[in-house]
């Protein structure tokens with residue numbers, strides 16, 4: 001996932017584009033510290049703005065939009081991908097990716113359903129599937145960190161493997177005789193509020209990931225690995241262990257998302273969760289995380305969760321069919337991946353245009369960074 | 372000796388006042404946010420001269436170089452080429468004006484071959500306009516032969532040492548038919564031998580009428596090579612003078628604004644053996660290397676580029692694994708599977724390549740300095756910014772890093788100041804054994820004295836230090852003992868009192884001692900040449 005491992009890991013100054021032949025500029029030298037931090041904030045504020053516009057538009061489209069029940073519907077439909085997006089954010093920041101999460105969601109639901117169907121209580125079944133999730137994640141992590149296979153390949157493999165295991169466990173059956181207390185957790189609100197229980201789960205996990213990513217040295221190490229894994233290793237960071245741990249957490253949380261999904265659907269099927277990886281990655285990238293690693297924030301991803309669910313809900317209210325909603329998700333994914341590149345390209349072009357002309361005297365404000 | 376413009380310079384384009392200078396800068400200024408990198412600088416470069424540019428770290432030398440290279444556009448001022456006002460808008464237009472630049476940090480494509488990197492912009496073409504790969508390899512090989520460098524031109528650049536990368540950049544510049552050649556600290560990671568070759572070529576280039584700008588912190592090179600010298604201080608032009616009218620102390624006074632006395636290495640009490648290496652081998656890199664480092668001792672590792680010094684350091688720090696041999700710390704065998712184990716055992720390694728291994732360019736100074744010690748500094752996981760910044764500031768003040776503050780991103784620092792941050796980062800780990808790989812590469816005189824003072828103080832406080840340096844005067848001045856390597860083998864171990872440049876160069880080029888060379892005083896040499904191996908090491912405990 002890392003753009004050019006080795007040399008140009010993240011240092012703009014070694015951007016090979018800076019060679020005379022390339023004609024481009026070392027990026028690192030053109031952005032000052034002052035400029036970069038607001039640039040990050042800008043993305044999140046832009047996202048908030050889009051979210052606000054979507055809410056206004058939704059309210060205009062339908063009087064049901066701003067009701068409590070619509071809120072809890074649109075939110076609870078998104079919570080599985082929302083919690084999976086949190087570890088995915090950290091994994092993508094280190095320059096890796098976990099494509100297997102949707103199959104782990106299916107596998108965990110399948111095992112839970114099967115255990116229930118053979119008479120094992122949920123109090124036992126849930127911990128078991130969480131352990132399975134952690135082990136599956138550990139497998140991903142070890143293959144990536146120890147064996148050194150690219151995570152794209154490893155998790156593409158386990159994407160198939162976990163789904164296959166889910167089929168083995170449950171076959172074509174659907175288990176749906178779960179106790180009402182369990183299924184209520186999937187779609188009920190906290191009594192007297194429009195807040196679904198699962199939103200509380202997301203809120204708690206969101207705060208934990210926020211703190212870990214931006215407040216602790218574990219987060220610092222995650223960013224360091226994503227920006228320059230050689231320098232990170234020389235600084236004594238155990239890059240492999242860190243990545244393994246992240247994949248483990250990702251598997252664990254995906255398994256938990258599988259439990260939630262099973263509860264919300266009141267049904268365990270081996271194909272639960274199919275296609276969700278795409279949504280998770282879309283959310284993460286929409287949240288401003290760089291697919292090449294090293295950049296991104298948890299708050300951005302949290303905003304993206306709500307932006308995506310509001311968008312989908314507005315589309316539904318506007319009568320857009322689910323096929324076209326999928327098209328919208330695809331466009332959004334492409335858009336959020338290409339936006340940073342387009343922005344960079346535009347900046348370069350603007351720059352070139354400006355350089356073509358002599359800088360008019362006094363046209364450059366003091367303190368402005370040019371060139 | 373070679374200070375006078377050679378006769379060849381007079382042919383066609385004389386470096387006289389009558390013809391307009393090849394390059395002239397008038398009132399050039401450049402700001403980066405609050406930093407004035409260059410303020411109202413005027414200077415000229417004449418055809419057929421080697422013009423040295425010196426100044427402290429952050430004085431604006433590289434900024435000037437980048438302006439001429441088309442990387443930066445000046446905020447104000449004019450550039451004249453051969454008397455004609457010219458806009459150098461981007462690196463391509465610099466090329467079109469036949470301005471060749473070797474930047475301070477090599478910028479190569481790691482996955483392309485050496486030859487491809489050299490001829491990236493203008494590959495030799497055969498008939499039908501197709502790139503002639505054979506011709507490209509031949510021409511690249513010829514360039515390196517000229518530099519007397521053995522490099523496989525069809526191998527990829529990834530993994531090459533700093534020196535090799537630097538030489539590729541130089542070859543790239545030489546391959547252009549340049550009228551202006553700009554060299555920004557080209558010698559910073561080269562050893563004496565390569566420097567000598569480079570100088571021969573640079574002089575020849577000068578004699579063919581090219582205007583050459585040469586940036587260096589090594590004053591001996593400035594005096595050996597340049598015809599004129601210009602000093603910058605804080606982004607301002609201080610003086611331009613004919614080099615032979617200057618003395619080194621003049622130059623330093625102009626650079627620093629005060630006199631600098633070179634730091635005499637202090638006497639440290641040499642204690643017990645801290646680190647012992649026996650028969651250390653890594654296939655293809657070095658063979659059968661044995662030495663000891665005692666508390667309070669500075670062991671210098673000398674040798675030509677490619678002798679295996681960095682490779683030994685990498686094994687000692689757990690980055691690479693040895694194929695044979697043994698490392699003992701405090702007399703106990705140790706095995707470092709990763710840098711973090713080595714770090715935990717109290718070993719620190721200041722790597723040679725600050726861009727690749729030493730720093731995270733878009734982390735702040737403070738974040739870089741604390742990166743290796745975060746778990747130690749914050750056992751409760753949560754990072755306290757104030758603690759980090761105080762700690763980082765104590766080191767950046769001590770090393771006099773020129774910065775707007777420890778929250779500044781390291782990529783906004785000048786090369787020498789980045790190097791100081793790397794040193795700060797590893798000093799902050801409070802190691803017991805400190806390995807320094809070209810620690811003063813690109814560092815100015817004042818800061819170099821400071822680094823040397825710190826090394827000396829650390830040794831006095833009982834650290835064992837391994838110093839790898841291509842700069843012979845530095846090795847001679849700082850080492851208690853010098854280990855010389857040639858092609859991966861130890862060819863000499865020389866005590867401080869017996870070390871001379873000649874002896875080191877002899878061993879470094881793999882020649883046997885000349886029979887008439889003064890033999891080292893028997894006792895001292897015997898003690899050093901055959902370290903009282905395990906018996907003494909076990910005495911320690």
Ligand SMILES: Nc1ncnc2c1ncn2[C@@H]1O[C@H](COP(=O)(O)OP(=O)(O)OP(=O)(O)O)[C@@H](O)[C@H]1O
Nearest residue numbers: 029403408428429430431432433434783785786787
């Ligand atoms: N891209 C940038 N953004 C912000 N400040 C910069 C940038 N590039 C250079 N500077 C600042 O401009 C000043 C001059 O830097 P420059 O690289 O020209 O110094 P130098 O003389 O080459 O130093 P050195 O000997 O360390 O290489 C320094 O204070 C540096 O921090």
Ligand SMILES: [Mg+2]
Nearest residue numbers: 433475785786
């Ligand atoms: Mg410089």
